[in-house]
Structure formats: structure tokens, C-alpha cells
Amino acid sequence: MTTTTTPGQTLVLYHAWASSASRKVRMCLHEKGLAFDAKIVDLNKFEHHADWYKKLNPSGIVPALMVNGHPLVESNFINEFLDETYPTPPLRPTDPMLLHDMRLWGKYIDDTCLPAIQKHNWMHHFHPMAREWSDAEL
Template structure:
């Protein structure tokens, strides 16, 4: 790990948004201290935590005196402060593409995954099977869109970036959610396997397995 200023991450291990930040920290080889915020105990709503983030959400990152919340803003901050290795392309058009796809990942892939997780965690007799099928279909539609976007590319913006990183947390959970990437989505399958070979993603998989 590279020596840096003191970085502290307020984290809940199962949160995909926290995982997104942990992936960025790992990609940049930054050492940091984790502070557990137990969402099951509503610790994110305590007065102490609300002083860090008035929205009462994780993650929150503290870098010396700087307090930053929201996973997308945190990762952009890390890119600004610790630019090597870069997770944003040099060209403005490609940077815009990364930001659009990161937003798309958060709002169309992670969000639908979260709804599916919440539904599947209900007692069996309370699970709405129609909702489950609808959420799974929504996730597959995102993958079909990505199939077209990945044509001729190894990564969304040609090189690995914050856009790819944003999809990883829920990509790793697809088997648990009962979603299989269809064989016809060859670009997505190759991209997914490529992501899983990255040390940062392997580390996240190990963390999830031991959680």
C-alpha cells in the first residue's frame, strides 16, 4: 500500500456504494482505516454520523481534514487527489462517457439490484414473485444495453475506469440474485471475466466471502 495522508472510510461491508469506494481505494493502492457503520442498527442516523453526512448514508470518506460523502463524489475526489493510476481517461469526451455510465450503473443497475435484494430477503411467504421477475428482467435489459456498448472494447471507456468499477458490486451478486448472464451476451461475459481478474475485484470477492 502507498503511504498517504490519513484516510478513513465509514463503511458498511454489504453496501454496493461502499464497495465501489473500496474498489477505487484498492485500484489506487491506498491504505485506509475502515470504520464500521452498522446499518442494521441505524448507526447512520446517530447525531455523530449525521454531522459527517446530513443525509445519513454511507460511505463517508475523511482525508485529513476533508470530509466527503456520496460514492461518486468520493471516487472523483480520489481521482483528483491521487491521480495514479488514473481511473478517468484524459480526453473530455471519454471522461463524460465514464461519468454517464457511472450514473447509469448507480441508477439502473445497482438500484434495481438493491430492490431485488430487498425482495428476496423477505420471508418466503411474503416474496412478490412478479416483482422478482420484473427486477431480474430489468437487470437483464441493462446487460443487453451494455452488450452493444462493449462491442470492440475491453472496457466501457476502452481502458478500465470508474464506469466499469461502478458495475462490479452488483455484477458479483448476479448468481445470488438468480440472474445468469445469457451466453448470447458475449461482450458482457468477457468483460465480466476480465473484471473478476483484477486484484481489486478479487480482494472484494474475498471480503464478501468472509463477511
């Protein structure tokens, strides 16, 4: 796969490997063959709530994509930006009805599927760790 970026364009992805939203953006970047610098945000250390990350994304949610020093947030919006900025190969349909259907599926995944995954991740990963924390740490 060849990698391309707009001349002078710098892409830095702040992401977490276990994050489904981060995975969506990584897939888009790779499908488009875009060169980017990847920075891991350690969710186990709650780096997404650290001051340095909250400057990128005040909501503390991964991923965030820095484009020439400007932070972009929300995975669906990041992917739309990438598809509009780097149109080849196109990742969205041009037909308005198909685009509607694509967005409907994206909403279903975000509103239904991802919350189920997040609940599972909390119960099997973070909840056991949280039992060991003091009230101050919680």
C-alpha cells in the same frame, strides 16, 4: 500492492460491506494503493441514521470518507477527489469523450442498476426484519 498517502494525510472510510456505493470507494482506494482506516457502519442496526454518523453525512448514506477530519460524501465524488488528489495510477480517462462515456455509465449504474439491487436487498433482508418491528420502531 504498496500503500501511499500524501504526507500527513489521514483517510478514514465509514462504510458498509453490503453497500454497492461503499464497494466503489473501497475499490478506488485499493486500486490507488492508498492506506486508510476502515470503520464499519452497521446498516442492520441503522447506524447510518445515528447522530454520530449524521454529523459526517447528514443524508445518512454510506460511505463517507474523512480526509484530515473533513467528511466527503457521495461515492462518485469521493472517487473523483481521490483520482484528482492521488493521480497515480489514473482511474479516469483523460480524453473528454471517454470521460463523458465513463460518467454516463456511472449515472446509468447509479440511476438504474443500484435501485434494483436496493429493492432486492430490502425485500430479502430488511423487509423480513421489519415485519417484527413495532410501529414505534418503524
